[in-house]
Amino acid sequence: MSADNKPASSRAGMKKQLPEKFINYKHVWVFVELERGEVHPVSWELLGEGRKLADKLGVQLAGVVMGPPAATTRAAVEGSYRYGADTVYLMEDPLLTDYRNEPFTKAMTDLVNTYQPEILLLGATTLGRDLAGSVATTLATGLTADCTELAIDDEGSLAATRPTFGGSLLCTIHTLNFRPQMATIRPRVMAMPEAKDGEVSGGLIEVPLNMKEDDVITKILDFIADNTTNKAQLAYADVVVAGGMGLGKPENFKLVKDLAEVLGAEYGGSRPLVQKGWIDSDRQIGQTGKTIRPKLYIAAGISGAIQHRVGVEGADLILAINTDPNAPIMDFAHLAIIGDAMTILPALTEAFRKRLSVNRMAG
């Protein structure tokens, strides 16, 4: 497509002329999402990515930690250094114990207005999306959602790439004349960076929230924790087996589950399976479902549409099972079995079962 090498519109092609008031905006920030004492791993993934952006720009990388005065909050600060932050902006306040939009929006916008980062990254989680929307609106800046790739262009502007509507396109979005440039990125889209061992330290800037409980209208009455033991841990699974419309009918999905069980894997599926009610929505893989980064991904009867592809591209090894040697999935899978999933899946299950039990006995 010609848009690849020449700017398509005059507006898009115009040179960045940063208004005076934004000239001093510097450094890359990552929101460190701390909920119920735990940091969401997407925050570390974003620090890994933020590190690359900061190095390219020759600026610092900062983690933004908001939480109650507690050891877990301090652990999030240390974790930020461990995953690459040079500095941490810390807001500790009882009001920041559980997520609520109001205090977190105030905390973030105050920090941005005072310390002026040029880039602000957040995880595209329920919390991150809730927060990013109101922060960007309050700051009146651009926000690019669910990015799959981030880069810095020749003019030093953040190039945020995300899938765009429909079949087969990606688009690269810039926030030319506003700061900070904000983006959300879903869990597992970016690789988990290596954590630094031993002693770590960095700059620490502590800022008070200046808000009282009475100022916050929304109250938390209760928190009903998920029974996480039987929830899908799809995003972080090492091996994932998934099925698509090529399975033909809902009964055949059992073949996917059988293989997953032998491999100790999680199972999932393409979006039409969720829409048809064959599987739960938290098992959907892809742009509007989960992004996965397993060591092995087996996709049976899945064509490999772009929205599916962006959710699985981080897998180390992708095996496609498909009757069609020209299915789009062949463009990004590593291995393929050209054949009928209904006979291949049971054969794989049997073969894995044998192989693993023989070697287990041998070992």
Next chain:
Amino acid sequence: MHIVVCIKQVPDSAQIRVHPVTNTIMRQGVPTIINPYDLFSLEEALRLRDAFGGKVTVLTMGPPMAEDSLRKALGIGADDAVLLTDRFFAGSDTLATSFALATAIQKIMETEPVDMVFAGKQTIDGDTAQVGPGICCRLGMQQLTYVQKVESVDPAKREIVVHRRSEGGVQVLKTSLPCMITMLEGTNQIRYGTMDDMFRAARADVRVWSAAAAGIEDMTRCGLRGSPTVVKKVFAPKARAQKARPVDGEGAEALAAAAIEAIFASQPKLESDLLKQSAGY
């Protein structure tokens, strides 16, 4: 209770064409539907109206043909409809969209106070989940996203309790009206309109507002000009240099065996990991 529901008309299929000059999506010729996520919000709003009385106004910003989606919503049971349409809105990103919609809601409020605004969790075309929070923030309402259940509403005290999905659990939140809610998918089932609704929808007056009619004075905050984000490039994903390597074999057993060999050959550590893991059972 007066509830405004923001709905968006979206292309029904994955067919797209991109405008060669502006790099925006061209919607002509593609069948359209109401954004599926918006229907969960519309249904919840209708239920609240049925329980507490009042009315539901549906609002959309789009080309003139977006009126179809409003009529569909009226046919399902909404009471009133506003179409925001103006060439100044073309190319709006989420910031410009939420500005236009929030201004229109303020305009609606001038004649009828609004207790709640509903938006969809996200659209299937824009897919950003930002327009709802953007509207909410501009209107200074309480923000309740990813709601899976409206537990109770107390119109006298102007309080609402909802269950909101968060990572790892559900928050039970109590807040004051006015508020903005986005419903999680699958939380209810959109109703069929009654015959009366259908007839009414066909005849109803949809209010059509230009930017000026909606009370927007500063056109630089609309459309492409009001959008801080710029689409610089639209492109097809690169194929990997190498296509998937098909494994050889006659029949399912042979293919399966060959695939397993190939998997463990390229991922030698995987086998021992799997063994460790499966040793448990």
